[in-house]
Amino acid sequence: MVVDTKIIFTDMESLFSSANWSDYDNYSYYESDTCCVGAVCTQHSSMQFEAVFIPVLYSVVLVLGLLGNGLVLAVLGQLRQGWSVTDTFILHLAVADTLLLLTLPFWAAQATNEWSFGTPLCKMTGALFQINFYCGIFLLACISLDRYLSIVHAVQMYSRKKPWLVQTSCLCVWILCLLLSFPDWVFLQAVKDERRGGRVECVHNYLLYYKSTEDWRLASRLLYHVVGFLLPSAIMVFCYSCILLRLHRGTQGLKKQRAIRVILALVVAFFVSWTPYNVALMVDTLHDREAIKDTCDTRSALDISLAVTSTLGYAHCCLNPVLYAFVGIKFRRHLAKMLKSLGCQLKGQVRPGSRRSSVWSESGNTSTSGF
Template structure:
C-alpha cells in the first residue's frame, strides 16, 4: 500500500471494539505547537504502548480464555444433557454460551499479534475479525432478548415464547445471528494485514478505509457511531428499562425468599454488564473525540489513551466469564445436573443440591411469571 509523504497514522485508533490497539490509516500529522515532542510530518511512535501490550495482553487473555472456556463449556455440556426439558431462558443461554466461546477463541490471535505481529495474513485477519464482531454483538443482543422475555412475562404477563412453540425461540436466535452477520460486513470488506509505521513497521490486522476513496474519517466515524449506538447505548437503555420495571414489579409484591434472591440476581446482571463495558465505551468515546480533532491531541495523551483502551477492552472480555455464572450457575436445576455429572465422573461433593425446583435458572418459565413467581 502506497502513502503520500505527508501522511501518517493516528496513535492506536482501536477499531470499533476489537482487542488491542489496532490502527487505521488516514491523513493526520502533529503540528509543532511547543507542547509535544512530535514535529510536523513526523510519526507519533508507540513504543511504550507496544511494550505494555506485549506483556499485559498475552497474560490476561490467557486467563480469560481458560476461565471462559471452562465456564461456558460446562454450560453447554449441562444444557446438552437437559435438551429434552429446555426452557426459553435455557435456549438463549445456550446460544449466549456459544457466542462467548467463539469470541474467546479469537483471543489467541490478538495475543500473538500483541507479543510479535500479525502472522496469519489478510484472509485470517478478515475471518478472525469478523468472527469477533459477530459474537460480540450476538452476546449483547441475546442478553437483550432474555431481558425482553423476562420483562413481558413478569410485568405484563405476556407469553412471547412457550414450550409449545420451541421453533419461535430458535427463530429469534437465528435472527440475532443473521443481524450480527450483517453488522460484520464492514469488517469483511475493510480488514487487512498491513504494516504500521508507528509500530516499528509491524504487520497488524487493521481496517484499511482508504480502499474506497479518501473518505477515511467519514468511514471511521460511521463505524464508531454504529458501535456506540447499536453496540452499547441501545442495549444499555433496553437492559435498564426492562430490569428497572422488573424490580419495581417485584418490590410491590410480597418479599419472599425467592423474590429477594431474584432481585439480587437482577442487580448482579445489570452491574456486571455495565462494570464490564462502560469503562471501555467511555474511553472509546474520548478516542472518537480525539480523532475528530475536538480535543487537543499529543503523543503523551495518545499513549495514555492507547493503554486505557487495551485495559478497559480486556475488562469487557471478562464479561464472557461472568455470563455462565450469572445466567446458569445460579439456577437450581443447573446445579443439580452439574452435581450429577460430577458424581458420574467420580467427583464427591461436600453438599447436595436440593432438587425441589423445576426451574432451570433464577427465572421461572415464561407464562408462570405473571405473578412474579421466581
C-alpha cells in the same frame, strides 16, 4: 491488538508525491500525520505494555472461559429435553462467548510479535469479536424484554408449545449481528504500520475508500456505539427498572426477585465489563475528530487504555459461567449431579431440581415462560 483500537491514515506527503494513485497500498501507514507538530509518534511504550499485558491476561481469560463455558454447555446438553426459554438464550450466549475466546490466541500472538496470519484470518477473527459483542447484548436485551412482558404485563412472548419461536429469535439475532459486522469484513486488513516499528497488524484500513475515509470511520463508530451499546442498554435499564418496581409492589416480590437475580447479575456484569471500553472508544473518537488536543502522550495513553478496557470486555466471556454457578441454585444442583455421575464424591446431599424451571433460577416457575 483489538480490532477497533487502531485507526490508520496514510503518509500524505508520500501519497501526493506519487503519480500512480493505484499504488498507494505500497506506502507505509500512520495513525496520525499531524501528531507532535509534524513528527510521527512512535508507540514503543504502548507496544511494550501490550507485549506483556495482553498475552498474560488473554491466556488466563482463555483457560477460565473455556472451562466455564464448557461446563455451561455440558449441563445444558444433559438437560436438552427440559430447556426453558431462558436456557435457550443462555446456550446461545455460551456459544458466542466460546467463539470469541477462540480468537484470543491470534490477538496475543500479534501483541507479542506481529500479525502473521494474513488478511482473510484478520477479517474473520475481527468480525467474530464484533459478532460476539452484538450477540451478547442483544440476547440480554431479548431476555429482559421477555421478563418485562411476562412479569409486568403478564404477556407470554414465548411458549413451551412453540420452541421454534425462541430459536427463530436467536437466529434473527445472529443474522443481525453478522450484518452489523459488515465494516469489519470490508475494512479489516493486515497492514504495515511504521509507527509501531514497521510491524504488520490487523487493523481497520479505511483508506480502501480514500475520498470518504472519515465518513466510513465515523459511521462505523456511531453504529457500534448507538446500535451495539446505547440502544440495547436503554432497553435493559427500562425493562428491569419496571420489573423491580413491580416486584416491590407485588405480594410475591421475594420469590420473583430470586427468579430474576441471575439475569440481573448478567446485565450488571455486562455493563461493568463493556462500559469502560465504550467510554474509552468514545474518547478516542473525539480525539480523532480533533475535539481533544492531539499529542503523542494522549495518543499513547489512549492506546493503553483501549488495550486494558478491551481486555476487561474479553474477560466477560469467563465471568458469565461464574455467575451461573454462584447465583443459580438449580445450576449447581445439575452440575453436582453430573459430576456425581462421573464418579466425583461430593459432600452433602443434592436434591434434584424441577425440570420445568430454568437451570439458572432459584425457585420454581414464577412466570408463564418458565424461568
